[in-house]
Amino acid sequence: MSLLLSPVNLAKLSLNNRVVMPPMCMYEVHEKDGEITPFHVAHYGARAIGKVGLIIIEATAVTPDGRLTDQDLGLWNDTQAQKLQELVDSLHFLGSKVGIQLNHGGRKAKDAIYPLAPSAITFSAAYQTPHEMTLDEIRQVQQAFIEATKRAVTAGVDMIELHGAHGYLINQFLSPQTNQRTDEYGGSLENRYRFVKEIIAEIRQFYQGSLWIRLSLTDYAPDDEQNSLEEWQVIGRWLEADGIDCLDISTGGVLDRTPNIPVYPGYQVPYAVALKQAVTVPVVAVGLLDNPGLCESLLQTGQVDLVAIGRGLIRNANWLADAATDLHDQEFEVFNGSYARGKK
Numbered sequence: 001m002s003l004l005l006s007p008v009n010l011a012k013l014s015l016n017n018r019v020v021m022p023p024m025c026m027y028e029v030h031e032k033d034g035e036i037t038p039f040h041v042a043h044y045g046a047r048a049i050g051k052v053g054l055i056i057i058e059a060t061a062v063t064p065d066g067r068l069t070d071q072d073l074g075l076w077n078d079t080q081a082q083k084l085q086e087l088v089d090s091l092h093f094l095g096s097k098v099g100i101q102l103n104h105g106g107r108k109a110k111d112a113i114y115p116l117a118p119s120a121i122t123f124s125a126a127y128q129t130p131h132e133m134t135l136d137e138i139r140q141v142q143q144a145f146i147e148a149t150k151r152a153v154t155a156g157v158d159m160i161e162l163h164g165a166h167g168y169l170i171n172q173f174l175s176p177q178t179n180q181r182t183d184e185y186g187g188s189l190e191n192r193y194r195f196v197k198e199i200i201a202e203i204r205q206f207y208q209g210s211l212w213i214r215l216s217l218t219d220y221a222p223d224d225e226q227n228s229l230e231e232w233q234v235i236g237r238w239l240e241a242d243g244i245d246c247l248d249i250s251t252g253g254v255l256d257r258t259p260n261i262p263v264y265p266g267y268q269v270p271y272a273v274a275l276k277q278a279v280t281v282p283v284v285a286v287g288l289l290d291n292p293g294l295c296e297s298l299l300q301t302g303q304v305d306l307v308a309i310g311r312g313l314i315r316n317a318n319w320l321a322d323a324a325t326d327l328h329d330q331e332f333e334v335f336n337g338s339y340a341r342g343k344k
């Protein structure tokens with residue numbers, strides 16, 4: 001049996017396989033209320049029927065002004081939490097583990113009335129200039145992460161992922177590109193880490209379940225204008241010591257630039273491997289990993305612990321069934337009962 005499609009216990013989770021559906025915003029909330037719609041139920045349900053081991057529900061905002069757009073999901077009120085619970089129940093019924101990514105867009109919250117960021121630096125001409133957060137505002141947004149985590153836990157999710165990547169608020173605190181504060185939340189690496197450190201510490205007061213973070217390991221900026229890989233390894237060790245159970249490694253999004261880099265299958269894997277060398281918690285790779293053979297090789301060689309398939313799962317809800325065929329994995333039960341006759 002392939003490693004990709006075999007069960008695994010890690011990061012306090014018992015998964016049916018090592019395929020993760022990474023968070024992907026669908027912008028399908030049409031009423032601007034942040035609530036899950038029938039689209040989300042069908043969209044995630046199809047991937048659960050397709051046997052994805054862990055589904056991470058898309059970036060979900062912790063405050064209305066933390067949404068990237070008004071079409072995003074939110075988790076700042078109890079109606080949103082109730083609908084989340086119904087979705088989580090149905091995905092559990094279909095056999096997948098379910099997580100949710102909690103986010104605040106900071107300066108990239110396009111529809112925000114009052115966008116906040118560590119420093120008043122605009123992302124691009126298409127965005128408003130954000131307000132530099134006061135210490136009170138820092139506290140309020142941290143508290144919003146805590147309240148959203150409580151709602152997600154009550155809704156029954158198996159894991160929580162803090163969105164620390166792609167240039168959103170947590171990432172804005174971590175990156176010297178976007179954090180030019182002179183108080184205890186800016187300057188040194190330790191100070192820039194403080195915003196997320198305090199969130200994690202408070203979550204750990206009431207939640208001992210699986211807590212992940214997604215990081216962008218490069219801003220695609222000149223070396224002397226961004227955290228070095230060594231500094232990210234330091235952050236990785238701090239995160240582990242502070243109670244993070246799994247690191248989900250991506251890149252980019254801090255700057256409004258299309259990086260001039262070769263993009264090939266597994267192009268972000270070296271960053272995940274660099275972090276894996278620094279920590280003992282599991283590490284997830286993502287980015288053009290649609291080829292099941294490539295995934296299997298990354299797992300067999302111990303480079304990473306889980307693989308996330310994003311656009312591949314958008315194109316094909318039955319990606320795992322095709323992976324089983326590619327990998328000649330006879331033991332993986334591709335479909336449940338009524339779907340069995342669809343097997344190739």
Ligand SMILES: Cc1cc2nc3c(=O)[nH]c(=O)nc-3n(C[C@H](O)[C@H](O)[C@H](O)COP(=O)(O)O)c2cc1C
Pocket residue numbers: 022023024025026058059101163165166214250286287288289290308309310311312
């Ligand atoms: C439509 C779409 C929406 C996305 N939304 C999110 C998101 O909500 N949170 C996040 O961390 N990444 C998001 N991403 C990035 C994906 O999670 C993933 O990292 C990226 O697509 C690379 O993986 P892939 O090559 O397998 O698609 C999104 C990507 C796509 C295509």
